[in-house]
Amino acid sequence: MTFTFWFEFASTYSYPAAMKLEHLAAERDIEVHWQPFLLGPIFQAQGWNDTPFKLFPAKGRYMWRDIERLCERDGIRFHRPSQFPRSGLLAARIVNWHAQEPWVPAFVRSVYRANFEHDQDIADPAVIANCLAEVKLDAEVLLKQSQRPEVKESLRKATERAQALGIFGAPFFMAGDEPFWGYDRMEQALDWYEARMDDEE
Template sequence: MSKQVEFYFDFGSPYSYLAYKELPRVAQRTGAQIVWRPILLGGVFKATGNHSPAEIPAKGRWSKTDTARWSRRYGANLQQNPHFPVNTLALMRAAVGFQLQDEAAFHRYAETIFAAMWEQQRNLNDPAEIGAALTAAGFDARQVLAMIDDPAVKDALKQATEAAVARGVFGAPSFFVGDELFWGNDRLLFVEEALAA
């Protein structure tokens, strides 16, 4: 059985974006497979009593500097989104919906949304902006909206988020190598060590 790293993420987390950029290189160096686990970070926060760094003014200011440092380290193009925080419920439902239907489309969707949020600074609180980003990437925005309203997709995201909390996830990004939990893109060093062991 090949080595795996499970990646729990939410598009609204800048640190999830940074991990999204760096984790494939970790997987390549270690010969590991990434298992993509979209979750609703707001649901995780509610269940665990955790809070976004943006809710703590000093930590929010520091995080802007910190994410810029990590962006340079990874060669990423993170731009602070002036519309942050974004309600990602619809975005994460679509991620789960694509994952249930078409793995290739899921990866194209993830790239589109991460880029729209953290490179293009689009206002993804606005359904019209989401639709424009999807259309520009070749998606049928109406089909995506219909998928978001599918009860099975809604339930799948809820179950995925509850399962993450049950495993001990309290924030994003989170990673599992076997049963060992790692939290934060800055723990990718330890993720890589665990995969290489």
């Protein structure tokens, strides 16, 4: 049984999840698989050519207020980006290819903070290079690698797996086979998994 955190770098509600998850999982001795994917193709498959937060303006206005309130409550710095959504494609390719590496959670948080705390464009390789440097990685090597066909293809496959699992938004948590959608369900998902993880042993 595995616990998988499915996230999209462009997603606002994935941001507080990425900031809190490692700590909450460690408290419960849960090993998390950090799995990026792209929401774009999934939205397109249901007839949306943009984020629902732009297609449905009332929902978008509410989301900005809600995420601001949530981050304040949970002690997470948040600054509404001047551009939304920003493409997380590059970062997602890197993380997906290196998903088993111990530096993944720290790098993911660095990318989220670039976008949602420092208002930087995460589609810009220079921004991602800074995030890689922050976790002591060789940005030049990793950025170059991210353009290889097999790296691109691997992320496409991950997004197809997300879709096959019925994932329609982010963040999304799979506690074994049990699906949990949204930052609001993160602790419930971890508790669910913790209870069954003990059963399995």
